[in-house]
Amino acid sequence: MKNIWAICKKEIKTYFMSPIAYVIITVFLVLVGFFFYPLIWWFNSQSLQLAKNPYYYQQLNINQMVYSPFFHNMSIILLFMIPLLTMRLFSEEKKRQTDELLFTSPISVNQIIIGKYLASLFVLVVMLLLTGLLSIFTFVFGNPELAPVLNGYLGLFLMGAAFIAIGIFFSSLTENQIVSAILTFGALLLFLILNWTSPSAGGMWKDVLDYLSFFQHFNDLTRGILDTTDLVYYLSFIFLGLFLTHSIIQSRRWR
Amino acid sequence: MIEVEHLTKKYGELVAVKDLSFKVDEGKIWGLLGPNAAGKTTTMRILTGYIPATDGKATVASLDIFEQSNRVKKIIGYLPEVLPLYPEMTVLSFLNFVSEIKQIPSSQKKEAVDKAIGISGLESVRGRLIRNISRGFKQRVGIAQALIHDPQVLIFDEPTQGLDPAQIIETRKLIKSLKGERTILISTHILAEVTQVCDGVVIINEGTLMASGSLEDLTASFKEKEGVAVKLRKEGKEVLSLFGKIPGVARVSLEDDELKIEWAKGKDFRDEITRLIVEKDLGLIEMRPLGIGIEDLYIRIISGDIEQ
Numbered sequence: 405m406k407n408i409w410a411i412c413k414k415e416i417k418t419y420f421m422s423p424i425a426y427v428i429i430t431v432f433l434v435l436v437g438f439f440f441y442p443l444i445w446w447f448n449s450q451s452l453q454l455a456k457n458p459y460y461y462q463q464l465n466i467n468q469m470v471y472s473p474f475f476h477n478m479s480i481i482l483l484f485m486i487p488l489l490t491m492r493l494f495s496e497e498k499k500r501q502t503d504e505l506l507f508t509s510p511i512s513v514n515q516i517i518i519g520k521y522l523a524s525l526f527v528l529v530v531m532l533l534l535t536g537l538l539s540i541f542t543f544v545f546g547n548p549e550l551a552p553v554l555n556g557y558l559g560l561f562l563m564g565a566a567f568i569a570i571g572i573f574f575s576s577l578t579e580n581q582i583v584s585a586i587l588t589f590g591a592l593l594l595f596l597i598l599n600w601t602s603p604s605a606g607g608m609w610k611d612v613l614d615y616l617s618f619f620q621h622f623n624d625l626t627r628g629i630l631d632t633t634d635l636v637y638y639l640s641f642i643f644l645g646l647f648l649t650h651s652i653i654q655s656r657r658w659r
Numbered sequence: 660m661i662e663v664e665h666l667t668k669k670y671g672e673l674v675a676v677k678d679l680s681f682k683v684d685e686g687k688i689w690g691l692l693g694p695n696a697a698g699k700t701t702t703m704r705i706l707t708g709y710i711p712a713t714d715g716k717a718t719v720a721s722l723d724i725f726e727q728s729n730r731v732k733k734i735i736g737y738l739p740e741v742l743p744l745y746p747e748m749t750v751l752s753f754l755n756f757v758s759e760i761k762q763i764p765s766s767q768k769k770e771a772v773d774k775a776i777g778i779s780g781l782e783s784v785r786g787r788l789i790r791n792i793s794r795g796f797k798q799r800v801g802i803a804q805a806l807i808h809d810p811q812v813l814i815f816d817e818p819t820q821g822l823d824p825a826q827i828i829e830t831r832k833l834i835k836s837l838k839g840e841r842t843i844l845i846s847t848h849i850l851a852e853v854t855q856v857c858d859g860v861v862i863i864n865e866g867t868l869m870a871s872g873s874l875e876d877l878t879a880s881f882k883e884k885e886g887v888a889v890k891l892r893k894e895g896k897e898v899l900s901l902f903g904k905i906p907g908v909a910r911v912s913l914e915d916d917e918l919k920i921e922w923a924k925g926k927d928f929r930d931e932i933t934r935l936i937v938e939k940d941l942g943l944i945e946m947r948p949l950g951i952g953i954e955d956l957y958i959r960i961i962s963g964d965i966e967q
Contacts, residue, residue, distance in 0.1 A: 410759035414745075422747050505743035505804065508707040509760040510732040657710050 407511040411519025415493070416526055424492070425527050432485050432531050439477040440538050443470045466548040467628070475556040475626040478535065479618075482528075482564050483596060487588035489527055490571025491581040493520045494653070498579035507657065517649050521572055528564040532557060552628030559625025562638035563618055567592055569645025576652045592618075660685040660812060660842040661706065666715035668701050668866075675701040677866040679715070683859075688838050690857035691846040694961060698866035699846040700740055703816050706844070707737040719812055733762065736805035740816040740846075742797055743804070746790030750781055750800055753789060754807060761808040771807050779803035779833065795826035802833065813843045819852060831856050850953045862960050869960045878956060884909065886921035886949040887929060892942025901939065905931050919949060 419425035447469050454460040497503040506516055536557075542548050567588075574587040599617035602610040614620050621634040661683040668676040676698040683689040691699050704710045706717060708728045717724045724731045745753055754772045763771045776785055779799040784792045789800060798818070805813055818834060819827045827849075834856055837843060847853065853860055859873040870877060891898065894913075902920050903911045905928055910921045922928055929946075936943050 407760060407762070410756065413759075414748075414756045417752070418745070418747060500743070500745075501739065501741040502743040502745060504704075504709055504737075504739040504741075505757070506760070508709050508732060508735070508737045508739075509757075510729045510762055511760050 407515040408519045408522065411506075411511075411516055412522045412526070415520050415523030419523065419527055424489075425530075428485050428488055428527070429531050429534065432481055433534055435481045436478055436535050437538065439481075440470075440474055443474055444542070466542060466546050467552045470542065471548060471553055471556055472626045475560060476622075478560055479563055479596075479622060482560070482567060483589070483592050485531070486528075486564060486567035486571050486592065487574075487585040489524055490568055490575050490588060491585040492575070493524065493572050494576040494649070495579050495581045495584045499581075513650055513653050517572065517646055517653070521568060521646060524568045524572070525565060528561065528568065532560055532564070549628070552626075555628045555630055556626045558630070559622050559634075562625070562635070563622055566618070566638045566641035566645070569642040569649075570595075571645075573645045573649045573652070576649045660687075660720055661689075661844060662718045663702070663706070664716045666702065666705065666717055667713050668698070668705060668710070669713045675866050676705070676712070676863075679863065679866065679868050681861045681868060681871045683842055683844055683861075685842050686839055687858040688834070688843040688845065688856055690853040690860040691844060691863065692850070692853060692860050692957060693846075693863040693869075695848075696865075697863045699863065700816055701866075702863070703737070703739075703814050703844070703846060707735055707814055708732050709737075733808065734811045736808065736810035736813045738801045738805045738813075738815045738818055740820065742801040744789050744797060744800055747788065749786055749788055750776075750792070750796075750803075751785045753800065754803060757804040758807050763808055771809070774809075775803040775807040778806055778837075780829075795822055795829070798822060798826065798830060799833075802830070806837070811841060813837060813841050815843065815845045817846055817848070819847070819849065827852075850957055854953050862957065864961050874953070878953075884921045884949075885924055885926070886910075886919060887932065888945075888947050888949055889918040889920060889932065889936075889943070890916065890945040891918065891936065892944060893940075898941060901935060902932065905935070921949065 447464070447466060450469070451461070451464055454464060494503070497506065507513070539548075539553065543550075570591055571584075571588040574591065575581075575584045577587070578584050595616065596618045599614045599620050602613035602617070605613055615637070621637045624631050624634050663682070664680050666676055666679040667674065679698070679702060691702065693699050701710070705712045706719065706724060708724060708731060711725060719731050720734055722731045722734070745756075748756070751772070754775060755768065758768045758771050776782060779802050781796065781799055781803055784796050789797065792800070798821075802815075802818070805815070815834065819830050822830060831852060834843065834845065845852075845857065854874065857874065859871070860877065861871040862869040894916075899911050899913060899918070902908060902918065907926055908920055908922050908928060910919075912919045920928070920932060932946075933943075935941075
């Protein structure tokens with residue numbers, strides 16, 4: 405545990421002692437704010453228009469009209485941000501040959517991977533927590549339900565955690581950070597929109613493609629539904645990403 | 660302390676190290692010599708646990724480097740050829756990080772870091788970013804990280820590469836000062852470094868052992884003839900023939916204003932030569948034994964001219 409903490413602490417310091425974390429977090433927050441404003445503006449205008457009609461006014465739901473699309477927007481922004489967050493994790497070590505220090509120290513490959521993974525997860529949590537500032541306004545001036553909002557954030561966290569696991573895997577494949585980021589972005593995008601092709605697949609393949617799609621599982625969570633299938637899906641992705649990273653690193657050393 | 664037995668490493672079809680065996684005694688500095696792509700770095704990487712071997716066995720302090728990898732890593736300090744430094748960290752934060760991954764107990768961490776900084780002469784740059792310090796100081800940081808957990812064995816891959824002459828001298832001094840308590844294996848291209856720093860050498864070429872032993876033993880065993888180089892005030896053919904007449908002297912030659920007098924291994928004619936110089940009043944300026952230099956030895960071994 406101490407070894408994992410040593411690696412994690414060093415990675416967090418690297419993120420925050422260089423511009424990486426600040427740039428990623430700032431760009432993320434600017435984009436999130438940019439997408440959040442029109443949603444609030446649209447909800448407000450709808451509220452004003454329907455204020456005279458009590459029936460329709462009752463139908464207005466800030467969770468569905470603001471938060472659900474807001475979470476989807478954030479997931480798309482994460483798709484762009486996470487590859488930038490993870491691209492250096494192993495690529496840079498390989499390129500600088502600092503991996504020689506890590507792998508000749510009495511510390512296991514798993515501990516190194518988990519330490520780096522937790523550091524990226526920490527940055528993700530900081531990013532998501534800071535978006536919570538936007539919700540202060542909705543909770544002060546509106547009355548959204550807290551549980552679906554928290555559920556949505558849990559979904560974003562799980563999706564981001566899975567994104568990071570995939571990013572770490574691609575980072576272990578190459579010493580070129582740009583290649584690592586592009587591969588991660590491509591893979592994430594593919595898994596995000598996998599269900600777009602499912603209607604044309606039909607039969608069993610439709611179910612498989614739907615199940616593998618990030619969005620399919622994310623939709624439930626943003627609607628406030630907490631299903632263990634979705635949790636298992638994301639946790640499996642995280643495990644698979646980290647397991648493949650371990651396999652790549654070990655196989656490279658044994659080659 | 661370090662024992663390598665029939666070590667082989669293959670990268671696909673390429674054999675980087677082939678059936679390599681050698682031994683380094685405790686408390687000695689041993690040099691690993693060889694041309695580029697001889698397998699020096701591969702051998703060092705195997706010994707430090709960075710990569711596994713394809714075949715063979717190696718032990719460090721009687722611990723098997725493959726079976727007891729983690730225990731071996733705790734007693735080895737390694738300075739790779741490319742310095743494993745994080746330029747965005749300060750010297751102090753980097754050494755703190757290394758002390759943690761080398762599993763130094765928290766209570767001893769500060770003492771270990773201070774000691775490594777002291778030994779490596781890094782006091783003046785301890786708070787500076789690694790990217791902003793000179794190449795010489797970076798090399799010292801590399802040495803400090805190898806020393807931080809007070810290892811019994813140090814493995815340095817090209818420790819003076821890229822340094823200026825003053826820094827090379829300083830680094831050699833530092834390495835020599837570490838001798839005694841620790842067993843040190845150094846790979847180098849610089850032959851002068853071997854004579855100045857090392858007690859013995861392992862010479863490899865194309866992954867194969869060419870020679871190994873202490874410097875004295877190696878040079879003695881490769882010496883086919885013995886002799887002296889003599890510098891005299893008087894020169895000329897008659898002087899040459901004077902020494903050539905000594906019974907048992909095999910060869911007398913004049914090279915670079917020096918007389919080289921050689922005889923078969925195991926004999927000694929220095930008394931007779933001295934007597935002759937005095938009797939004939941030839942004016943002795945200098946007399947020194949002829950020996951095979953490390954450069955000579957290395958070139959002849961690598962070229963396959965001589966085999967041990």
